[in-house]
Each structure stands twice: as C-alpha cells, then as structure tokens.
Amino acid sequence: MDLSAINPLLFVAGFLVAATPLIFAAIGELVVEKSGVLNLGVEGMMITGAICGFATAVETGSPLLGFAAAAVGGAALSLLFAFLTQVTLANQVASGLSLTLFGLGLSALIGQSYVGIKPPRLGDIDFGPLADIPVIGPILFTHDIILYLGIALVAGVWAVLKFTRAGLILRAVGESHDAAHALGYKVKRIRTAAILFGGACAGLGGAYISLIRVPQWTEGMTAGIGWIALALVVFASWKPWRALLGAYLFGGITQLQLNLQGAGVAIPVEYLAMSPYIITIIVLVVLSADKSAAPASLGRTFHASN
Amino acid sequence: MTDYLLDLSGVTKAYPGVVANDDVSLRIAPGEVHALLGENGAGKSTLVKMIYGLVKPDAGQMQMHGQSYAPTDPHAARQAGVGMVFQHFSLFDALSVAENIALGMENPPKMRELSQQIRDVSDTYGLPLSPDRIVGDLSAGERQRVEIIRCLLQEPKLLIMDEPTSVLTPQEVEILFKTLRKLSAEGTAILYISHKLEEIRSLCDSATILRLGKVVGHCTPRETSARDMAEMMVGSALKTPTRESKEPGKVVLTLDKLSARSDSAFGMPLREISVEVRCGEVLGIGGVAGNGQDELLNALSGETLVSPGMLTFDGRDIGLFGPTSRRALGVLTAPEERLGHAAVPDMSLTENAMLTGAAREGLERGGMLDWAKARSFAEKIIEAFDVRTPGPGNAARSLSGGNLQKFVIGREVLQRPELLVVNQPTWGVDASAAAAIRQALLDLASGGTAVIVISQDLDELMEISDNFAALNEGRLSPPRPAQGLTVEEIGLMMGGAHGMEVADV
Numbered sequence A: 001m002d003l004s005a006i007n008p009l010l011f012v013a014g015f016l017v018a019a020t021p022l023i024f025a026a027i028g029e030l031v032v033e034k035s036g037v038l039n040l041g042v043e044g045m046m047i048t049g050a051i052c053g054f055a056t057a058v059e060t061g062s063p064l065l066g067f068a069a070a071a072v073g074g075a076a077l078s079l080l081f082a083f084l085t086q087v088t089l090a091n092q093v094a095s096g097l098s099l100t101l102f103g104l105g106l107s108a109l110i111g112q113s114y115v116g117i118k119p120p121r122l123g124d125i126d127f128g129p130l131a132d133i134p135v136i137g138p139i140l141f142t143h144d145i146i147l148y149l150g151i152a153l154v155a156g157v158w159a160v161l162k163f164t165r166a167g168l169i170l171r172a173v174g175e176s177h178d179a180a181h182a183l184g185y186k187v188k189r190i191r192t193a194a195i196l197f198g199g200a201c202a203g204l205g206g207a208y209i210s211l212i213r214v215p216q217w218t219e220g221m222t223a224g225i226g227w228i229a230l231a232l233v234v235f236a237s238w239k240p241w242r243a244l245l246g247a248y249l250f251g252g253i254t255q256l257q258l259n260l261q262g263a264g265v266a267i268p269v270e271y272l273a274m275s276p277y278i279i280t281i282i283v284l285v286v287l288s289a290d291k292s293a294a295p296a297s298l299g300r301t302f303h304a305s306n
Numbered sequence B: 001m002t003d004y005l006l007d008l009s010g011v012t013k014a015y016p017g018v019v020a021n022d023d024v025s026l027r028i029a030p031g032e033v034h035a036l037l038g039e040n041g042a043g044k045s046t047l048v049k050m051i052y053g054l055v056k057p058d059a060g061q062m063q064m065h066g067q068s069y070a071p072t073d074p075h076a077a078r079q080a081g082v083g084m085v086f087q088h089f090s091l092f093d094a095l096s097v098a099e100n101i102a103l104g105m106e107n108p109p110k111m112r113e114l115s116q117q118i119r120d121v122s123d124t125y126g127l128p129l130s131p132d133r134i135v136g137d138l139s140a141g142e143r144q145r146v147e148i149i150r151c152l153l154q155e156p157k158l159l160i161m162d163e164p165t166s167v168l169t170p171q172e173v174e175i176l177f178k179t180l181r182k183l184s185a186e187g188t189a190i191l192y193i194s195h196k197l198e199e200i201r202s203l204c205d206s207a208t209i210l211r212l213g214k215v216v217g218h219c220t221p222r223e224t225s226a227r228d229m230a231e232m233m234v235g236s237a238l239k240t241p242t243r244e245s246k247e248p249g250k251v252v253l254t255l256d257k258l259s260a261r262s263d264s265a266f267g268m269p270l271r272e273i274s275v276e277v278r279c280g281e282v283l284g285i286g287g288v289a290g291n292g293q294d295e296l297l298n299a300l301s302g303e304t305l306v307s308p309g310m311l312t313f314d315g316r317d318i319g320l321f322g323p324t325s326r327r328a329l330g331v332l333t334a335p336e337e338r339l340g341h342a343a344v345p346d347m348s349l350t351e352n353a354m355l356t357g358a359a360r361e362g363l364e365r366g367g368m369l370d371w372a373k374a375r376s377f378a379e380k381i382i383e384a385f386d387v388r389t390p391g392p393g394n395a396a397r398s399l400s401g402g403n404l405q406k407f408v409i410g411r412e413v414l415q416r417p418e419l420l421v422v423n424q425p426t427w428g429v430d431a432s433a434a435a436a437i438r439q440a441l442l443d444l445a446s447g448g449t450a451v452i453v454i455s456q457d458l459d460e461l462m463e464i465s466d467n468f469a470a471l472n473e474g475r476l477s478p479p480r481p482a483q484g485l486t487v488e489e490i491g492l493m494m495g496g497a498h499g500m501e502v503a504d505v
Helices: A008-034 A042-060 A063-087 A092-114 A128-132 A136-140 A145-163 A165-175 A177-182 A187-213 A225-235 A240-263 A269-287 B044-051 B074-079 B097-103 B111-124 B140-152 B170-185 B197-203 B226-234 B293-301 B323-329 B349-357 B371-384 B401-413 B431-446 B458-464 B487-493
Strands: B006-015 B018-028 B033-037 B059-064 B082-085 B158-162 B189-193 B206-211 B214-219 B251-260 B270-278 B282-286 B311-313 B331-334 B419-423 B450-454 B467-472
Touching: A008 A042, A008 A136, A008 A145, A008 A165, A008 A187, A008 A225, A008 A240, A042 A063, A042 A092, A042 A187, A042 A225, A063 A092, A063 A187, A128 A136, A145 A165, A145 A187, A145 A240, A165 A177, A165 A187, A165 B097, A177 A187, A187 A225, A225 A240, A225 A269, A240 A269, B006 B044, B018 B033, B018 B044, B018 B214, B033 B044, B033 B170, B033 B197, B033 B226, B044 B158, B044 B189, B074 B082, B082 B140, B097 B111, B097 B140, B111 B140, B140 B170, B158 B170, B170 B189, B170 B197, B170 B487, B197 B226, B206 B226, B214 B226, B226 B431, B251 B293, B251 B450, B270 B293, B270 B450, B282 B431, B282 B458, B293 B331, B293 B419, B293 B450, B323 B331, B331 B401, B349 B371, B349 B401, B371 B401, B401 B419, B401 B431, B419 B431, B431 B450, B431 B458, B450 B458, B467 B487
Parallel strands: B033 B189, B033 B206, B082 B158, B158 B189, B282 B450, B282 B467, B331 B419, B419 B450
Antiparallel strands: B006 B018, B006 B059, B206 B214, B251 B270, B251 B311
C-alpha cells in the first residue's frame, strides 16, 4: 500500500467532479419536493438525460448541445410523470418508480449503437492567471462550465426560495395545497413547472456522468446516483446548501475509495465501494435532527374539489 | 339599484346530483353586516365561493356598485375589493405571519415594509400580532387575526367571514365583534356566516336564510328570536334535549395528575390533569381548539399510553391498556375527526361498524369475522340514529358530515359503554341532528354511563353537562356545576382573551 500515490490536489479536484451529477439531481428534486411532489423517478430521468446528452454530443460534435439535449430529455420524461400525477391523479410513488424503470429501459434502447464510442470533450474554462495560483488554482479553476453551473444553481435555488415571491408561492403550494388553492394559486400548474425543472436538472446530472465524469456510454451507468439524490434531499432537510454539502461528502468519499483501491489498501473492494453510500447516509441522518422541515403536503395528491 | 354594494340575482349553481344554489338573490349595502344562515348543505359555502371567485355560477347575475361582477378567480375578486376569512383557516403552518399575509395579497410590498404595515393595521384595529412568528405556533384566535389582517391590508369593500367564531373564547369573540363594528362604521360591508344565532342577533343588521339551496326568508336578527331563526333554517319545530334528573353514582374514572406528551409537532402536551367522573354524570370539557383536546381523547382511548397510577377505571389501573383492552372493559371513545380517525373513509359502514364493535358486540370469533352480524349491527345503528344512507354497504365517505357523525356516535352508544368519551360530537352538524345526538348522550347518562363531552360549543356543553371544566394549554380547570355558570366565568376558565386587547379607537 502506498498512500503517497494519492495526489491531494487531483483528489480534491476529482471529488468536485464526482459530486456534480449528484448536485444537479438533488437540487432539482429539492425544488420538486418543496412544491409538494415526491418524484421517485430521478434515476430514470438521469439515465435518460445521460443518453440523450451523449447521443446528441456525438452526433453534433458539441458537448454543450449535448447538455441542452440532456435537459430537454430529462424534462420530457418528467412531463410523463407530471401528466400521470397532476392530470390523472395517479399515485406519486408508483408513478415515480415506473418512471425509473421506464427510463432505464428507454436509455438502453437508445444507447445500443453508442456503446464504446468516445464523446467530444468539453474544455475547461480558461481562468488565465487564476489557474496558476498554487493549490487553489488547480482545485478551483481547472473545471468545465457545467460544474460551476451546478454550484450557481444551488445558490440560485436557495435565493429564489428564500427571497422571491415565486419561491414563497412554491413553498406555500408544498405546505398546504388546499390553502394555496383557496387563495387562488394554480397548484397543478406550479407543481408541473417544478416537476419539469426537476427533470431538466436530473437530465443535466446524468449527462455530466456520460460526457465528463466517465466519459462513455454503458447501460445503467448512473448506478444509483438518483436514489442517493433522493435520500440526500430528505437528509438535507430540504435545505439547498446542506444538499450541496452532502453531495461533496458523497463525492469526496467516492473519490477517496477509488484512490484507496488504486493504492491497493488491504480492505476488500466491496467494502470500499459501499462506503460512500453508508457514510453519506449516516452523516446526513445525524444532521437531520429537525424533522419538521418536510413540506406538509409532500406526496399528497391535490384535487380541487377536496 | 346602485345604492347596493353587491347585488346577486337568480344565482344558480348545480353539482352532479345536487343543486347547491337555486335562484338565490342577495343584496348588501355598504357598511351593512349581513348574516347568511342555513343548515349544513344549505348552500352557504357555495354562494360565498362564487362571490370570492372560487366557483363559477351556472346562471344568474352578480353586480357590484351597479357594474357587472364576474370574478374568474380569487385574484380578480380581491382586486374588486372582496376579502374572505375562511372557516378552515387557509394558512400555512410552516411559514411566518408576514409570508402568509404576502401570499394573500395582490401586490405585496417588500417584506420589511409589509411587516410595518402589519404592525400599523394591527394597532389600529386592536389585533396585536408579530409579523415574524411562525403560524404553526399561534393560537386559534391569533391565526384568525392573521387572516383578518390579510384582508384588511387590501382595504376591502366587502369582507366575507365563514364561521369565524367557532374557535374563539367568548372574550375573543367580543374583540372580534368590536373590530367588525368598527369596520362596518367605516363603510365596509360584511357577509357573516355562522351557526351561532345569538351572536348574529347581537352583530348583524339583516339576515338571509337558505334551505336546500333556496332563499326561504329574510329577517332582522335583532327583532327575531334565535328559536324562530333556527326553525326557519330547519323548516320545522325544534326539539330541545331533555333528561330526568338523577343522583350521580359512584366514581368510575379517576385521572390523577395525568401528563402526556403530544404526538404531533404543533400539538399540546397534557399537564397534570386531575378529575373524577361518576356513573350517570355528564362532564363537559370546554376550551379553544388546540389546548389539549385531541391529546386528552387519545390518552383516554388508549392511543396514547400513560404512566401507571394516572388513570384508574372502576378500580383498575388502565394507563397501560391499549384501545382494544379498554374497549373490552367498556371505555369507548368517538374522536373528533370523522373521516380518517373515527371512520375509515373508503370502507363501508358495515366494515366501520366491525372496526370498533368487534370486541363488545361479539362480531369476531377466534380471528374469524362474522360479517352477517356486523351488517345487522350497522343496520341497527342506521335505524336507531336515523342515519340517511341507502344501506350499510355504502362507503363512509359518501355520507354527509351530519349523517356520518350520527353513525359514529351511534356505533359507540349502542355498544353499551360504561364510560363514553366524545370529542366535538356535533361539530358541523345541523340543528336537528345535533339535538338528536345530544339526546342520545343524555339518555346514555340516565342509564348510568359516565359521559365525557369535549366540545368547543359552549351552548352545547351548558345544555347537557352536569359539571363543566375547561382545558387551557393542556391543563384542566377544576370542574364546577354547569348550572348557573355565567359566560364570563366560563371565559375566564378557558384562559380569558389570551392577551388580546380590545380595540379602543
């Protein structure tokens, strides 16, 4: 075993990358749940975004177009969920689970001819001299634009929820859809918009895996990140910054266990591979002592006559 | 007719199978306090929802200040100067007072300015309220203030109030009425819905009475007796519950410093409740909602277990008995929430009868259910309590509130309880059904059962209780004989006005 083989700078830069798909998926789901909807289809929307983004990037040669397509693909799949839960008033848990299964199958079908291809690479942003600052430069200023977009998204969602009227209305709908309806707010319209936002975010997260983190296409490559995102939202008590923290924790431990595997630590690989999931959940369970933070209408079907 | 603020003529609204409003006409002048009376299902709520833009009328005209008025949604209604205070508060528990108020405004100012406006309005009308508090922590009276201030900030020309006093102490009602009279003097018209006829007599200038969706009469409440108004609503003479007087028997239930935590985040813990209940006694427990009523019922039913020594029934310590063991002993309960707590909404009446009747009625043998017997038990309840339903196979959800209430009370009464605890037995039930339920409780007590009635309806408690006690912040006042208690004394037992001030402007 040779721990000196782990380069701390590369390690930190690597875990920022590893955390990014999770950040996108979690912040999208956080907005959805704040509106009172529980969408368990995150995994399905991520994998759909991953293949839509991958295919588009390969066909057009533009990774940014790929990301745009991923957002559209994730949102399109979430539209199906919105139709099921908001129009036909189907059960949200069952609809979400079927969305995940459907997304996994659909992505495998689309992806048949893309196995083994390398996608075009998205270049890092040129920060000029900033990248040459020792330690901080290689960690913070050697990434692609999507990674920074993810962090900006967390800040944006936090600010919108906390300071704007739109955010207040979204929280109100999630808190009591009956009261919101009585005051004249369009509950279904607001929830559908939130679901679409969540779908687009999940799609971006998926594409970040297939275009940047891995970068290639294999079936089921999101490997449960969508489920971790769901757990992250709950354990982060629906707070954007805490979700970001949880994502970095998960990304950090994932990166660490990969490095440890590389360094040949004498722990069975299976234990190392499961460690990020276990540690993230334990830490977030400890953090989530304030249980009253859940939106009160979460998962409940709204019908105007009730 | 431009003297009228609001002029409704021939308004009709039908839902599948029921005409909620049939050719209803109504006129309100500026500054008038107008009462809307009627039993459950008479169409009062549908009518005000049309005025507030939540429901569209099928036919008929609405005019405001002589102009056609047809709000498509509550936003339009608010812009036209209509404000509404809801029966079930339309508030968001997890949000602050200021956020709740901003949600009900068309063009809310910045939060800091809004907080200042809230303080100004609450000072002007004697309704103290801190903008930063979380609504879930407020008392019922304070919550209502949030709704009223939300309306007042819009400077409404018409204020609709749907049963505003059902959750207030007498002192809080007095403060509310002072505020309403002040508003009316300033020219704001008020459309006031309530079941409490004495309040209407003291507050309202005129009244419209609805029955089965139709206007059946108008009256001037100050010149009409409450009984006459009630009979106009029901359409027939009212029976007042009666009972034979009887000496109370031996003590059957003893609560000794009963304390319990609440299961819900915004609940109220019980604090050292001590009281004795005798055979044949009706103990009335009053108090504003949220002061421990649900928790007390749960502690008595066995849904919440309490420490040994706190709860003794017939010489036995039952604090650690669950609901089924307590039922077997004869301790029966009927909780407040009809749909979801007292009855399973999507199950049939037979199944619901089985759920609480299994042990005492012998509907279950060795784990096997005797459906034939359960069905005849359900039929017995339906017949004895005049429950209007096609049959015991119908789902509990399909019954109207009053009918289901008769069913869930009847189900317990017919099981020959030794002790019956009911919470809000006539909540949302019209006058004739309420009288029938109260009579059943009194008959039960005459037969030697101890009855505890938890209710927010003080008139009801005064009518049927032998002794009266009040719950306030989880504590129970010492019981006093109900005969001769004055409204002021009751109000003080209930905790007075919860720190509210009277508008003195």
